[in-house]
Amino acid sequence: MGAGRSEVAQAIFGVTQKEKGGLKLGSREVQIKRATDAIKEGIGYLPENRKEQGLFLEMSVAENILSVKANNDHKTIFVDYRKNNSITNEFIDKLEIKTPSGETKVINLSGGNQQKIVLAKWLTVNPQILIVDEPTAGIDVGTKSEIYRLLNELTEAGTSIILISSDLQELLSICDRILVFCNGRITATLPREQFSEEEIMHYSAGIKDMYK
Amino acid sequence: MNESKSITRFVLMALLIGLIVLSCDPSKGAYKQANESENTTGPSINPNEEYVMVTTFVNFPMYVNHDQAAFLRWGKKMGVKTTVLGPTEWDVVAQIGVIEQVIPSKPAGLLINGTDPAIASAIDKAVEAGIPTVVYDSDIPNSKRHAFLGTDWYEIGRLQGEAMVELLGGKGKIAYLGIVGQTNMENGFRGLLDVFRKYPGIVVIGKYDSKGSTENAAKITADLIAANADLAGVCGFDATTGPGIGLAIKEAGKAGKIKVTTVDWEPEHLKLVRDGVIDVLIGQKENCSPGTALSFFMIWYTRLMSFQVMMRGRVLPTYHFRLIPVY
């Protein structure tokens, strides 16, 4: 919190303007000025505050799930309702979203199901890189493990996931590599074999040098 | 505290009573007179007939107190239904909408405030639907309206001039009276003089200020008669000049010899016309123009010209409103 993690994520995604610096995808320099560009480059961003930034609460489950795919498909002009229906149902089944139908307003669903919908809307575009910002905040334990399972499935399918979290246990259990932020700077890059709570705490407090 | 309360209450009561007394219509007597003189002359009108006035800004005080009040009064007098319709704001487009939507209900007559030349096409629609349509206040000359009524003072002056020229056979000494300096009167004077300029036989003695009082008008006329033995005609421009000029001429025993043209349809004017003192009446006060003139229009429309027939003098039917006959 306050370490600048979300800001960096949003800068990568193109919603916040970066003051300096570039972005390399693999070995390729990419220009991302706005979210559309990021999505075109295969980057997805699951924001921290799902109600304020992730969901269209008064709109239906289907409209939410399709909000990224439909709006970034610049080749199609007309809405294909039949295709949209099948996509919606596919993701409701795949993510086991508990909803009476695709027409239900998202505001009527539980927090866990809402989070699954935010995830689903990114899965519709198969991102290469998915930034997930605090995906398990305020979610019941059952749904939490479901979300971990989904993230694991994604990485197995080849998607790189950048998880932003302040839940240490979560980081230690599912990550391959941890970057520690302090005041907007990366203070450490730790591979899995170096994971330890203490280490991370120290780096995140920015007092590593003093400690050594 | 208690005392001041009771004082307030007393004042309020007094005000209330005062208001009630005041609202008891002190002018009722005058109305009755007017009613009698017109009812005897009016055509028979079906009480189920409905006349609709369409204006804009219906709650504009000047409209409510003058145009609309006169119209409603006229309806009561004639025993016909009257309705005032229109938007509450200055919204000419809405007024047009109301005119158009009144047409299918086929009222017996439409009275339309000529707010903007753009209402011409709506007026034409009403005319084409066979509804007698009168424009008041400002004319819409590009429309097919049957008649226009409104105070065109220059026109009043011009018509008085023409009437006077006709009465005098194109030559003689005349004087004219009115409230000097008032814009509408000055416009009237201009119209009058524009006519006289074309007739070299007409000699204008001068412009005299009635100051809006009957006594003054009578005094000026008496002086004029005394000073000019060959005075041939007097033109009066405000409502008080008629009785004033009439009084002086009657007293001098010159009724019928000195020609008189003046304005307004006041009962005493009509009496003077009957007595042969006033020869031609032109114009009227703004506050009864639409209603009264509509009745004239309807009279004309039903081809009952009884009003004029009854008069020994002549009433110019075209004075305030130009009639464009429809057949």
Add this chain to the structure above:
Amino acid sequence: MSLNLKIFQDRVITLSLTIAVLIIVSSLIWPQQFFSLENLSLVLLNLSIDAIVAVGMMILLISGSFDLSVGSVVAFAGGFAAYLMYYWGVYMPVAILASLGVCMIFGFVNGWLVARLGINPLIQTLAMMGIIRGLALMVSGSGIQNLPEGFNQLGQAKILSFQMPVWYMIFIVGIFSFLVARTIFFRRYYYIGGNEKAAVLSGIRVERMKIFSFVLMSFLAGLAGIILAARLGAAMSTTGQGMELRVITAVILGGASLQGGQGKIIGALLGTLFMGIIGNIMILARVSGYWQQIIFGIILIVAVAIDILLQRRADRDAIVVLKTKA
């Protein structure tokens, strides 16, 4: 029970039913006057201008915005086109296009300042309302008459006993109903109105879309103004005063919400139709103008109140369904 209510939750359906009831009752009361082709065509003619503006306003309200300058744009568009034709003798189609072009610039200014600079649309369009009204007064002053006959025919000709503005209205409502319901482009306004931040993060270019919606609004208002001038055969600088609130009322009656994200184009037509029929009934009933305003006010409150109550009920039902399922 919840199924029945769901139907009544759709404003398009409730409003259509209300209009149907109004038509039936009025036809019984005034069989010759109300239920005639003549009256119908006049009612439609008199709501056509508002309805065309309402289409643009509906799109703005869907996106969570609105425009108070539409009435001034209506006055300006007619005035400017008339000015070009009357004083400069500009060829009619050129004058119309030039006027529409200027209107779109007004829309762009509104949109740019609202979307880019973040000025509140209320303040921005209120200021623009005054500016454009002033310009309208400058170009048409006390009114311009005697416009070319060809221009007047655009608004006064009749096809199948309906005057041209009615056909323009049907055409515009038809096209935009289709576009807003069926194209991805216009569907984005629902997302923007639903949650602007989420829309940005979903890759919608919100600023650009907003600017476009204001340009479209001014274009439609300009078109309405030119049609009005053609219909009247004259340009008046006072036209469209009070139109903005009348149109917003109609659009909200038609199912839009000031919060955005809701509404259908057909609702804009139904809202203006409803107000037009009420207005017509008032004229037939010979009810004074003041009552009309009182009644519109009451209807608006009742409609929105019913909506909120039904919505609450529906939400409760949805949660119940969810719980029983889980």
